[in-house]
Each structure stands twice: as structure tokens, then as C-alpha cells.
Amino acid sequence: xxxxxxxxxxxxxxxxxxxxxxxxxxxxxxxxxxxxxxxxxxxxxxxxxxxxxxxxxxxxxxxxxxxxxxxxxxxxxxxxxxxxxxxxxxxxxxxxxxxxxxxxxxxxxxxxxxxxxxxxxxxxxxxxxxxxxxxxxxxxxxxxxxxxxxxxxxxxxxxxxxxxxxxxxxxxxxxxxxxxxxxxxxxxxxxxxxxxxxxxxxxxxxxxxxxxxxxxxxxxxxxxxxxxxxxxx
Amino acid sequence: xxxxxxxxxxxxxxxxxxxxxxxxxxxxxxxxxxxxxxxxxxxxxxxxxxxxxxxxxxxxxxxxxxxxxxxxxxxxxxxxxxxxxxxxxxxxxxxxxxxxxxxxxxxxxxxxxxxxxxxxxxxxxxxxxxxxxxxxxxxxxxxxxxxxxxxxxxxxxxxxxxxxxxxxxxxxxxxxxxxxxxxxxxxxxxxxxxxxxxxxxxxxxxxxxxxxxxxxxxxxxxxxxxxxxxxxxxxxxxxxxxxxxxxxxxxxxxxxxxxxxxxxxxxxxxxxxxxxxxxxxxxxxxxxx
Numbered sequence: 001x002x003x004x005x006x007x008x009x010x011x012x013x014x015x016x017x018x019x020x021x022x023x024x025x026x027x028x029x030x031x032x033x034x035x036x037x038x039x040x041x042x043x044x045x046x047x048x049x050x051x052x053x054x055x056x057x058x059x060x061x062x063x064x065x066x067x068x069x070x071x072x073x074x075x076x077x078x079x080x081x082x083x084x085x086x087x088x089x090x091x092x093x094x095x096x097x098x099x100x101x102x103x104x105x106x107x108x109x110x111x112x113x114x115x116x117x118x119x120x121x122x123x124x125x126x127x128x129x130x131x132x133x134x135x136x137x138x139x140x141x142x143x144x145x146x147x148x149x150x151x152x153x154x155x156x157x158x159x160x161x162x163x164x165x166x167x168x169x170x171x172x173x174x175x176x177x178x179x180x181x182x183x184x185x186x187x188x189x190x191x192x193x194x195x196x197x198x199x200x201x202x203x204x205x206x207x208x209x210x211x212x213x214x215x216x217x218x219x220x221x222x223x224x225x226x227x228x229x230x231x232x233x
Numbered sequence: 234x235x236x237x238x239x240x241x242x243x244x245x246x247x248x249x250x251x252x253x254x255x256x257x258x259x260x261x262x263x264x265x266x267x268x269x270x271x272x273x274x275x276x277x278x279x280x281x282x283x284x285x286x287x288x289x290x291x292x293x294x295x296x297x298x299x300x301x302x303x304x305x306x307x308x309x310x311x312x313x314x315x316x317x318x319x320x321x322x323x324x325x326x327x328x329x330x331x332x333x334x335x336x337x338x339x340x341x342x343x344x345x346x347x348x349x350x351x352x353x354x355x356x357x358x359x360x361x362x363x364x365x366x367x368x369x370x371x372x373x374x375x376x377x378x379x380x381x382x383x384x385x386x387x388x389x390x391x392x393x394x395x396x397x398x399x400x401x402x403x404x405x406x407x408x409x410x411x412x413x414x415x416x417x418x419x420x421x422x423x424x425x426x427x428x429x430x431x432x433x434x435x436x437x438x439x440x441x442x443x444x445x446x447x448x449x450x451x452x453x454x455x456x457x458x459x460x461x462x463x464x465x466x467x468x469x470x471x472x473x474x475x476x477x478x479x480x481x482x483x484x485x486x487x488x489x490x491x492x493x494x495x496x497x498x499x500x501x502x503x504x505x506x507x508x509x510x511x512x513x514x515x516x517x518x519x520x521x522x
Contacts, residue, residue, distance in 0.1 A: 081436075102238075
């Protein structure tokens with residue numbers, strides 16, 4: 001799944017959240033979106049999910065403008081995106097297992113394969129023993145992992161992770177990053193992760209788009225391209 | 234899964250669900266009782282309608298030609314069901330049958346003292362009123378006219394009042410039930426707004442999100458109407474012998490199970506439809522995508 005932002009601007013009233021941003025994420029890429037609080041990171045995620053519409057510009061997913069797409073098309077796109085929300089967004093009166101089953105049901109996952117898939121993702125995130133608990137019975141780290149389990153369960157083409165390590169201790173943070181890296185490498189799933197944890201960014205060595213006041217101030221992919229062009233010349 | 238979600242919604246707010254079922258139960262319970270009562274009065278009315286509704290007693294000493302001309306005139310009215318001529322001898326037979334336990338009276342009465350008569354029944358009671366009006370002035374041939382107009386009018390009035398009262402009560406209860414389901418579904422959607430939004434973000438279709446709420450409305454309508462009908466039927470059958478005894482020989486409370494089955498199916502259909510419509514309006518009002 002390819003993602004492209006073309007001169008996207010988003011204003012909330014007179015406040016400029018995103019200012020004329022353009023970038024492209026190809027299938028299988030791992031991209032960090034980094035910036036201080038209020039820089040527009042979460043707005044980017046919301047724009048991709050069409051939770052909000054851009055004031056101008058267009059967002060292409062597999063070369064189709066998501067904002068000009070029918071609601072059916074948007075639903076299909078969302079079904080291919082595994083989202084890890086900053087505030088988890090788990091259904092409170094459903095158990096962790098039921099939350100995952102709901103996600104699988106939404107994407108019409110084969111019924112017979114659902115139990116095995118639920119077991120598999122819960123095992124991956126280490127929540128097998130917590131499957132029958134409700135979100136209110138889990139710690140912040142466990143909730144984050146439950147959110148990850150739900151995102152992984154649907155075999156997504158792309159994972160959007162909005163500050164997924166924000167509530168995790170160092171050990172769980174590195175476990176999560178290891179897991180995301182594995183999924184990215186083994187299954188070719190694109191990962192777009194917002195964070196302001198520079199330690200992770202440095203350790204992972206992946207493409208990083210830095211945003212400040214709604215503007216892209218640095219895109220390491222462009223930097224690398226420029227460097228290689230300079231070397232060639 | 235959608236059915237599971239529907240059941241989950243119902244289970245998670247049991248008092249709201251119970252209120253919805255109760256109000257529909259009440260609507261259909263009273264609806265059924267009004268239907269049974271109205272049908273009972275219809276049976277009474279039918280019974281009166283099938284009996285001679287007007288009796289024209291003739292003067293003594295009329296010749297055969299005059300009697301035949303009266304019969305011909307009666308036949309000329311529209312909607313006449315039956316015209317029966319009761320001769321003096323036949324009148325005596327009827328009199329004997331009615332007073333068989335009183336031999337003293339039987340000894341004193343002979344055919345000569347009893348008048349011959351015409352018993353006329355019609356499909357439309359208005360015709361009988363017309364006959365009574367036209368024959369009353371014919372004092373040369375008519376001795377007396379007995380017309381069950383008052384009984385029929387009274388029955389018609391009662392049936393009409395019961396139907397109208399029933400209609401008002403049922404309409405009011407249905408409106409309350411409708412608005413209540415609408416409000417309950419609205420409340421449930423508001424309570425589950427987060428779940429709806431999360432599901433939409435995960436790619437749930439509009440149908441996927443809305444269907445459980447629609448099914449919930451149907452559930453309330455189906456079970457509410459079913460319980461209402463069951464209770465009303467049980468009550469009617471329980472008191473049927475006393476009520477039917479009172480209205481003898483008329484069967485006021487039907488004991489035919491086909492009759493109850495028909496009403497049962499109609500009410501379940503209406504209840505489910507009401508639940509569906511109310512929840513549909515609720516979903517339209519509260520889920521906007």
C-alpha cells in the first residue's frame with residue numbers, strides 16, 4: 001500500500017495544523033514521524049484515516065485520492081490499516097479477545113481462522129493470559145499491547161502507530177519496537193509511527209520525517225537522496 | 234457476530250431493554266384485549282342480526298291476497314335476508330314451546346287469540362327501520378310492530394365506542410412505545426458512540442454499525458408484542474367460561490386457536506415493524522455518517 005501526501009494543508013479555524021506537506025511512503029517502508037507535542041503528528045494520522053479532511057491538497061492511497069473516494073472505498077482502505085491509537089481506542093465493555101474478534105469480523109476474516117489468529121496475536125504481544133480481561137483491568141502498557149494485537153490481527157498492509165510507546169516502560173518499548181520491525185521485515189507491512197522518543201529513532205535507523213509547527217523540517221529519505229545525488233555528480 | 238453485538242447491547246443495559254419490552258407489552262396487551270372485546274361484541278351483533286329483527290303482527294281476518302301483497306311489498310326492500318310468515322297455528326306452536334312449563338296458560342290460549350305475523354331479517358339494519366316507518370301507518374292491516382332497533386342501536390353504539398376507545402388507547406400507547414424505543418435506541422447509540430466511532434475507524438461499514446441497533450428494536454417489538462398477546466390470550470381464556478355463560482347462547486370469547494394464532498402473527502409482525510421503524514428513526518437521528 002503506497003501513501004502520498006501532496007501539498008496537504010489542514011487548518012482548524014485560524015490555527016494552521018499542517019502546512020503544505022508533501023511526502024510519499026512506499027509499500028514496506030518504516031517511517032517515523034517525529035516532532036514536539038502539537039506539531040501536527042496526530043493530525044497526519046487522522047488525515048490518513050479520513051477522520052478529518054484536509055483544507056487543501058490531496059492524500060493518495062494506492063494512487064486514489066482518499067478524500068474523493070466513496071465511503072465504501074474508505075471503509076476498504078481502513079480495513080487494510082492496523083491502527084495503534086495513542087489512547088488505545090479499545091471498546092471498554094468488551095474483553096481484549098472480543099475487541100480483537102470485532103476487528104476481525106469487521107474485515108470479514110474467515111470465521112474458522114479467527115480463534116487461531118486471536119491466539120497468535122495475543123501470544124505475539126504477550127497477552128495470552130489476559131485475553132478475558134476488560135480494558136479497565138489492564139495497565140497502560142498492556143492496553144498499548146492490546147491495541148497492537150488488534151492492529152496486527154487483521155494482517156494489515158500498513159500500520160499507523162500514534163505514540164505507541166508513550167505509556168510503555170523501557171523493556172516493553174523495546175519489545176514493541178522489535179515486534180514492529182519484525183512485522184515490517186518479515187511481512188513487508190509498512191509502518192508509520194509518530195513519536196518524540198529520539199532514542200528509539202536513533203536505535204532503529206529508519207526514515208524519519210520531522211515536523212515542527214505543521215511544516216516538514218527534515219525528511220531523512222530526501223537527505224539521503226540528495227547525498228547520493230551529490231556523490232554521483 | 235452482528236447478532237452477538239445486538240445481544241451484547243441488550244445485555245449491557247438490561248433496565249432500558251426491559252422498559253422497552255414492557256411498554257410494547259402493555260401496548261399489545263391492551264390492544265389484544267380490545268380486539269377480543271370488539272370481536273365479542275361483533276359476535277353479539279351478528280347473533281341479533283341473524284334473528285328476526287322486525288316482527289309485523291297482522292290484524293285478524295285478512296284475506297290471503299292481502300297477506301300475499303304485504304309479503305310482496307316486504308320482498309321489494311333491498312338487503313332483505315329472510316321473510317318468514319308465522320300463521321296463527323304456528324304462533325300457537327311457538328307459544329306452547331315457550332310456555333311448556335305453564336299448563337294453565339296453555340289451556341286458556343287458542344290459535345284464534347294469537348295474531349299472524351311476518352318476521353323479517355335484513356343484512357342492513359337501516360332497511361328494517363325503513364320498513365317499520367312505512368308499515369306503522371298501515372293500521373288497516375298492521376296490528377303492531379316489534380322492532381329490535383333499540384337493542385341493535387345500543388349494540389352498535391357499544392361496539393363503536395369500544396372500537397373508538399380502543400383506537401385512541403392503542404394509538405396513544407403505540408405512540409408512547411414508538412417514542413420510547415426511539416429514545417432508548419438514541420440513548421444506547423449515545424452510550425456506545427465510542428464503540429461506533431472505533432468500529433468505523435477499523436473500517437466497519439455503515440450497515441455493520443447500524444444493524445445491531447435495528448435488530449435491537451425488532452427484538453423489543455417482537456418479544457414485547459409476543460408477551461402482550463400471550464398474557465391477553467391467557468386472561469381471555471381463563472375467564473372465557475364465565476363471560477360466555479353470561480352471553481349465552483353467544484360465544485363472546487372465542488376458543489378457536491386459529492383465531493388466536495392469526496392475531497398472534499399479526500401482532501408479532503406489527504410489533505417487530507414498530508420496533509424496526511422506531512430504531513430506524515433513532516439510528517438515522519443519532520448515527521450520522
